[in-house]
Amino acid sequence: MTNLILSGCNGKMGQVITRLAEADSDICIVCGCDINTSVINSYPVYDDINKFEGKADAIIDFSHPSCFDNIVSYCKKTKTPLVMATTGLSDEQIESLDDLSKEVAVFRSANMSIGINLLITLVKQAAVLLEDKFDIEIIEKHHNLKIDAPSGTALMIADEISESLCNKPEYVYDRHSMRKKREKKEIGLHAVRGGTIVGEHNVLFAGNDEILEIKHTATSKEVFAEGSLRAAKFLNGRCAGMYNMKNLIELN
Numbered sequence: 624m625t626n627l628i629l630s631g632c633n634g635k636m637g638q639v640i641t642r643l644a645e646a647d648s649d650i651c652i653v654c655g656c657d658i659n660t661s662v663i664n665s666y667p668v669y670d671d672i673n674k675f676e677g678k679a680d681a682i683i684d685f686s687h688p689s690c691f692d693n694i695v696s697y698c699k700k701t702k703t704p705l706v707m708a709t710t711g712l713s714d715e716q717i718e719s720l721d722d723l724s725k726e727v728a729v730f731r732s733a734n735m736s737i738g739i740n741l742l743i744t745l746v747k748q749a750a751v752l753l754e755d756k757f758d759i760e761i762i763e764k765h766h767n768l769k770i771d772a773p774s775g776t777a778l779m780i781a782d783e784i785s786e787s788l789c790n791k792p793e794y795v796y797d798r799h800s801m802r803k804k805r806e807k808k809e810i811g812l813h814a815v816r817g818g819t820i821v822g823e824h825n826v827l828f829a830g831n832d833e834i835l836e837i838k839h840t841a842t843s844k845e846v847f848a849e850g851s852l853r854a855a856k857f858l859n860g861r862c863a864g865m866y867n868m869k870n871l872i873e874l875n
């Protein structure tokens with residue numbers, strides 16, 4: 624059994640996790656945390672995680688970067704493992720997660736779906752083989768309520784490609800502001816926002832007279848919720864360190 628604190632419990636992801644957890648006999652949400660306390664849940668909800676006096680095996684955070692300091696200090700104080708799913712974190716916040724991982728187990732992934740993690744493996748292979756001849760562009764699409772752009776997943780894909788290339792690429796986000804030809808070393812990142820699109824990531828390799836596209840589409844938020852619950856179970860009782868989906872797939 625994994626006893627869970629759910630941060631951002633009254634948001635869209637929090638409510639999907641709440642529903643899935645109710646049907647999962649290995650998960651018990653012991654409390655939620657959200658600045659919006661108006662939703663009735665089967666567990667107590669606090670506007671500040673530090674008001675919770677019980678104990679948990681892990682925290683899942685799907686909230687907002689403004690919640691970050693509170694969550695990290697709670698994890699440090701109580702030595703509770705953390706699944707960090709919130710995107711749009713600053714470089715400074717990512718560094719403090721690395722610091723936290725020296726004391727407790729931390730799982731971070733900008734995309735908790737298994738499919739996206741397979742896409743990353745495939746695009747890294749393609750990038751290595753096509754590096755000199757093909758231009759790489761990443762196009763992501765999300766619903767019209769998403770605030771950060773490009774998505775954390777698009778950046779994660781770009782970072783993974785960058786790591787596998789000999790010549791480090793330069794990320795280009797806005798071609799509107801410059802009038803010049805595309806350079807070979809670029810990776811273009813493009814954000815589309817509209818309607819209720821759950822999440823689509825398309826990595827395009829454009830060469831001379833041929834185009835390869837590797838694409839992942841999430842059709843419901845459940846894929847992220849299920850992945851985060853698997854991550855919380857994976858962290859339960861695990862020693863300090865930084866973990867991701869690749870570790871979950873390999874070590875499980």
Ligand SMILES: NC(=O)c1ccc[n+]([C@@H]2O[C@H](COP(=O)([O-])OP(=O)(O)OC[C@H]3O[C@@H](n4cnc5c(N)ncnc54)[C@H](O)[C@@H]3O)[C@@H](O)[C@H]2O)c1
Nearest residue numbers: 631633634635636657658685686687708710733734735847
């Ligand atoms: N890693 C992944 O796979 C993945 C998948 C989907 C969404 N996300 C990310 O998860 C986050 C939440 O997504 P969502 O769609 O559920 O958003 P949402 O806006 O529906 O929910 C966020 C919740 O956090 C609460 N909140 C905001 N600031 C807070 C604070 N300072 N203290 C306490 N609670 C606070 C809000 O009241 C809200 O209930 C976003 O960053 C999103 O990009 C990640």
